[in-house]
Each structure stands twice: as structure tokens, then as C-alpha cells.
Amino acid sequence: MRESAAERHDRLLALVRERGSARVSDLAGQLGVSPVTVRRDVETLAERGLLDRVHGSVSWPENGPAAGASGPGNGPVIGLIAPSATYYFAEVIRGAHEAAARAGARLVLRISDYRPEEDKARAEGLLAAGADGLLIAPAWRGADDQAAYGDWMARLPVPAVLLERTPAPGSPLDDLDRVCSDHRHGVLLAVRHLVGLGHGTPLLVARSDSPTALAVRSGYEDALATLGLSDAPPMIGTSGAEHDPARFEEAMAEVHKAVVSGGVTAALVHNDVDAIHLVQRLAELGVRVPEDLALIAYDDEVAALGDIPLTAVAPPKRQIGRYATELLVSRLGPLQDDDEPGQHLALLPRLRVRSSTTR
Template identity: 75%
Template sequence: MRESAAERHERLLGLVRDRGSARVSDLAALLGVSPVTARRDVELLAGEGRLDRIHGSVSWPGRRPAAAPGAGSVADGGHGPVIGLLAPSSTYYFAEVIRGAHEAAARAGSRLILRISDYRPEEDPVRTEGLLAAGAEGLLIAPGWRAPGDPAAHGEWITGLPVPAVLLERRAAPGSALDGMDRVASDHGHGALLAVRHLRDLGHGAPLLVARSDSPTALAVRSGYTDALGALGLRAPGPVIDSVPAEQRPEEFEAAVRALHEAVVSGTASAALVHNDVDAIQMVQRLAELGVRVPDDLALIAYDDEVAALADIPLTAVAPPKREVGREATRLLVERLAGGPGDADEPRRHLALLPRLRVRDSCGARRAGDAGGGTGTHTRRVADGISS
């Protein structure tokens, strides 16, 4: 009978557990599979936090491979503290956050270990226990919250952690126990303000907001949009249009597209802010099929800037400082871990990093600039948080 992938993964884990560490090429030979298959298995298991991967080798969590004489301590973890990172995902938005944390840990001579919750907040405590069991001396915590009530329902355990912790890309309710923790997060309210103000300055009224509601970022964008309208003295042209993943809920996604289409053809709105990039790209394509063109009929700004530049019409996008969030949170945690007995008296910190607006084609700004007699080339513009 042919061995299943799950059975092969268990054999691989057993080999690494028995040896402490092993080269991926050696594992391929021991398992009787190709090096490509072994690397794919290792990447999957490392992404799940079940193995640690370092430079062509893997090790059992909490057991570092011996360093060769003269080997660089920064790349391999050095002699600094072991830092555990709990993230809801290792792809899309959080891939950059994790990358930034890894870079800062390496510079500090620390080793970063990872657990992924897959946006299941009820599993966050167990995943964190795994990080502690693997030797984490400090923790970066990005809970897998989705709904507004998740921090209250799935957050209290964080305040009882036995090691220093920094809340990562998450905010807590004012006055809650979590609000007294160190945290580093993007200021999505500022990001929404950048988008609304830019569209206003291009001559549009208040844009419509098309947004998801299934993550803390989505909820912060919604709140920031309302605040931005108030700060700029604008009135929303209509209610927020609820967006959903097109692949998972196609009928609801189509309803969102139709609502935006109707707002444009009726003259209700000439601009929109869309969270997130993937939804924005798919909406632009579907709107074109319905006869609404971006940016001719609709100026559009996406929120996240993960894949916005890759659209047929490159999308202007708000770019949260994801990698910098990972870096700054790691630096803060390393500083806490290096503090002496008096560090407990130091004030906790709430660090908010400002997003940027990257101007491309979808809002019509470049076309307007070219009409003024320019050379027709795309120019770089950096002012008041706007760059392209």
C-alpha cells in the first residue's frame, strides 16, 4: 500500500526527534523520496511549528543544532533569548510581519520559533504552550481573532503568561487587562484617512467603503473610515458595502459588486476604498464586465498592498508597515528580556506605526498629472505619507 503524506510526515518527525537535527538532503534519502518532496514536507511542518528550519537543516523545536566553529551567531540564533511568535497565518499579510520579526531576532542574536493558529482563537493557548515548551523566553502574540467579541472571549489567557509578551498587530479594548500590555500595531485609522483625503484632493466626494468584517484589520479600517469622514467634514455617500471572499461566497461577493456598480451608474459615488487587495482586483475585473471602468468611471484605492501592484490596472493602495511592525515588536521584546529587576517599573508601550499610500493608476492621479503637459512617465511622489 502506498504511504500517505500524513504517514510520511510522521516518519520525518520521528527521524528529526530521534536525531535532534538533520539535513534535508539526508532526510530525503532516509525517507526514500526526492529532495523536492522532502523540502516541501519540511516547509509544511515548519510552517505548522512542528519543526525548526535553519539553512538546509531542520531541528526538533527547542533543540538547536550545534554550531560549527566560526559560524555566524546572528543567522543561526546566536546566544540571545529564544523568542516565540504566535501568528494567525504565515501567508498574505502576516508573511511580512513574520519576516520582519525574524530579521530583528537575527540581528539581536536571538532565535525565533513559530506557531500558526489558522485564525482559530480557541487554539491560541495550546499553540502558545507549545512555544513555551520549545523554550520560548518571550512571546510575540498575534491572536487569531476574527469577530468583535473575540478579544473578550479569547484574550484573557494572554495576561497570565509566565514570560514577557508583546501584543502584535492587535489592539485591546480601552480599560481591559490586555490594554495594559506592550503592543506594536499598524495605525489603520491613519491609513483610512490617507485614502479618503487623497480621493477628496483629486476632486471626488467621500468614497464608498467596501470592506470585509472578518479580521481585526478589517474592523479597524471600518472604524478608521468613519473617523476619517468626520475629521475631513465629509458624509458617507451610502452605507458600507460588505465584502466577502469571492471563492467561498460567490453570491454575496456578486451582491457587493452589484451594489458598487449601482452606486457608480446612479452618480451616488465616484470613488471607493476597498479592503482588501484580492477583493479589489476581482471587483475591478467584474465591474469592467458590467461596463464600469477603473479609473475612468470609478477611482479606487485598495487596502493592504499585498498584490495590488500586480493587477491589470495597478491599484493605488494603503500599505500598512507590516515588516516594520514585526521588527519593532521584536526589538521591544528583546529590550524587555534584557532588562534587570527594575524593568517591571518601566511603563508599558503602545507603538502605532503609520501606513503609507502608494499611488498607482486606479485612482486616476497619474492620468491627471500627465494631462498637465508632463512627459508621460510615472514619477515618484513622497509627501505626507504618500509614496509611489
């Protein structure tokens, strides 16, 4: 994957910060780019007050990046690390940007592309660029990623807030501020709605490739226990039609079999895209939604846009970004209190009822 200018700037700043000063020609060799490219990068970074430039060399500003680099009103610079800038996290980023603007802060975004091994480098680049605090949505996919790629977050030299990630209880990261959706509550809303419509225990069709997916799976078990439901149909795992078409077709066939056998009349599907694909394929096989199968999607990104608008659980994504940014800004203010306790905020999803559960 080709390196972006922002990523190259991060590496350049990290090199200069480590050495104190460096010649442009040496930086070109270290970065693996032409001297012309480095000179252009240095000019850009010097204009932003992030570097001092003198006679073919650059140096780290004596007092760190210039105050003017902090953006509108000389407010704080907030770094945001997200696994993606699309689908689920687009709204999280939007909420963070709006809150930063209201606080007079500058938000700087870095994307890890769901590569957890890249998170630390993205954070180092943001710190080198003068970030006063970090919002971090680690690119964890499975339960082992925190242990493999997460310890560095507990040693950050600036305040940090985790977004939509719940570390292992008792781990060093459990002491960090965090703002998350309460996905267990969201799943409970969905299951209770389907049961309230007269359906038996609903089927769960879910991915396993993200913290949200894992939380939905765990929340399903909790919801069944809370509502006293038994005889749950076996969960059907899927990797999504776009990632693993063969596995998706197998999952679709399992759902079809469960419905035509008469054992299942309702389902919760994570996520929206998989739910829309599933409805389309089931229709081709004669299974109608909602007449034969009441269906709820989880995420509510595009659920309303299907041929049949899908009832969906909507995590408060925009508010996650807003609350997390406001919390971080409060940690950076001149009146910050070192004795202020850390916060774990859980925001409740909502259920948006549409045609896929109403006959």
C-alpha cells in the same frame, strides 16, 4: 487537518514538562502515534537540548531546556504566533525574523490558521520548547473573540508583545506591550486623497472578518468626521470572492448600481484581492477604473499587480515585526528595568498612488 511535526513536538514537550518524566511507550499512547514516531521525535528534541533521554524514558531537563537550545550565540528563543504565514502576515514574520537574527535570537513560528481557540495551545507548546518571550498576533476575527479566547495572555510567565491587535480598553490585555498599524490614519490618507481629487464622499467596500477589516470600517467613520464629509453612501460589506462568491457578486452589483446611478465616483476597498476582483467584474459590465470610478485598495499586498495598478494604503507590516521583536528583546536583556513602562506603538501606513486614481 493533519497534525504537523512541530505541533506534535509541542504536545510531547507539554506532557513531559507536566509529568517531569515519561516512558516512550506511554507517550506514544497519549499522543496517538507509533512508538517509532515518538522515539524519532524524542531524538530530535534531545539533540536540541529540550529533553533528557535515558533507557526508554525521557525527562524534563533539571534546569529547563539547555542553554544551547537558544540558537545562535546562545541568545534568547522568541516564539511567534501568527494566524497565517501568507498574505498580510508574511511581511510581519519576515521583519520579526530579520530583527531576531540581528539580536542573536532564535525565532520559532507557530501558525493558528485563524482559529483563535488554538492560540493558547500554540503558546504552551512554545513555552514547553523553551521560549523566553512571545510575539502574539491572536487569530481573532470578530469583536467577541478577545473575551472568549484572550484572557490567558495576561497570565503568561514570560514577556509578550501583541502584534497588529488592539485589545478592548481597560481589559487585562490592554496592559501588554503592543505594536500595531494605525489603520485609522491609513483610511484617512485614502479618503483625503480621493476628496482632494475632486470626488464626493467615497464608498467603502469592506470585509468584517479580521481586526484589520473592523479597524478600516471604524476608521472610515472617523475620517468622514475629521474631513467634515456628509451624505456618505451606505457601506457595502463583502466576504470576498474566494470565501463567499454569491455575497461577493451581490456586493459587486451594489457597487455597479452606485456608480452607474451617478452617486459614486470613488471607493475604498478592503482588501487588495477583493479590489482586484471588483475591478475585473466592473470592467466586464462597462465600468472603467479610474475613468468612471477612482479606487483605492487597502493592504498593498498585490495591489500593484492588477491589470490596472491600484493605488493602495500600505500598513508598515515588515516594520511591525521588526519593532515588536526589538521591543521584546529589550524586555529579555540582562539590563532590563522592571520599572520601564509598557509601550503601545502605533506605526503609520503610507499611501502609494498608482493608476487607479489618476486619469
